[in-house]
Amino acid sequence: MNQPSPACKPAHIANTDVEAMARQGVARALAARQAMMEMTPEEAAAVGGGLTLALAKPIIYGGLFTKLDVMNLGGLSSPIGF
Amino acid sequence: MAAPPVTLCPSAQPDWQDARVFAVVGGTPDRPETAYLDQAEPVTPELLALASPVAPAEVFRIAAPCAQGACQHFDNAGHSCRLAQKTVGLMPIAFEKLPRCAIRADCRWWQQEGVSACRRCPQVVTVNFTPTRSMRQAADPDVISATPVGPDALQPAA
């Protein structure tokens, strides 16, 4: 997990740089989906307390009021907790 | 006359009313790092298209008026956001220095938890396929308490 980095400060970008930064974000998000699919059962159990099935779903860190298929999740089932 | 300030949720979805993008999450799957924009931008189809083929909330941090009692994270008795409490109680500090954040003055997490929330905010990904144990626990609306369930676990690196 992230360690405190007293010397570092979170990045700040100009609005004109959104497109370039979004490309990095998409690359990270695709890698995250890939990493989820490649987890071993042991890794899945360590993270999810044994609920391997649930780990095929993302978490939603926030409120959710509509169905996920409007969020471009590619047919994945409902996220944890919903 | 300017509209009165509205308390904003910093973990909203793009389809919420008055949603605006205030940051973009880069970094890596096991170390996401948010880059904060100079100014929050209204959500538009063109902006959301930049997240294709993944969900916009996997890439963007989006703010919108806090739904308060309509949200499963809201504690009506305490009139507070449990997600903000759990973010501070469960997540490690990501940065000691605060991000320069365009929505801070109106952000519910800031208003409620102060700098403790801002030091943790840069690691939040709203739709997250590789959460740590503590992120998973914080995001679960059924978990009320901010007591850690055990050592945090890293997801495998991509």
Ligand code: SF4
């Ligand atoms: S209660 Fe918290 S998570 Fe829910 S909408 Fe308000 S700030 Fe966002």
